[in-house]
Amino acid sequence: MTGEPASRQPAPRREVVTGEPRRVRPLPRYRAQAEIEEQTALGDAYVRSLMRSQLRAGLTAFALLALVAGTLPLAFATLRDATAVWVVLGFAAYPLLTLLAWWYVRRAERNERDFARLVKGRPVP
Template sequence: MSEDQQRPQPRREIVTGVPRGTRRRPPAHTPARSEISEQTTLGATYVRALMRSQLRAGLAALAVLAVVLGLLPLGFLLPRPVAGPVVWVALGLVAYPVMWLIARWYVGRSERNEADFTGLVTDPAEPPAPRP
């Protein structure tokens, strides 16, 4: 055997850099959070849009509740023997689940509005905040 075959091969070293996908790029737009904290006109517009969408959801829930509960007195127009049980069943058994469904819809809608707003004002390069 020759000397070249007896000598161990030198260890190869691999040089790596930061993977391309993890490099921090500047945001394509200025995060709206700075617009809001600096109280600019654009920031005020963002906040006003959130408030308007929350108000719209609240007024829609209130309107549905007013229509549903406002129609309950029409049960008294039914003939006397039928009106008593129907009105009490509607007041005691139907009204509360309906109010619960309206409240649940409103909470879900307002959380969606806030999530949309949060997505608008956060920097796309930041990792998302953990949900509770």
């Protein structure tokens, strides 16, 4: 007995591959882009998805704009002062409209960026 435990297994035999590697046909990198260019049903679904998200952003911005514009006559009726009306028109309405426009542009750009990532085959975060 050499002092080695009986349960020890010999190391597995290493195999060396000497042949040429197989040529594997790579998958197309831009499958979504090809689907869109070929106008297949899947490509149509991609484009409709982008259009639907852009329409949703536009309708949301329009609804908020209608809400702001719709409440202005109520504000004018409660104020009954010409100076206060001009203050509301000059200082209260424009920051809201600017904020709404800023939100819409950021949302539309994000939708387009997500769509471009989808088409290029990168995951959308």
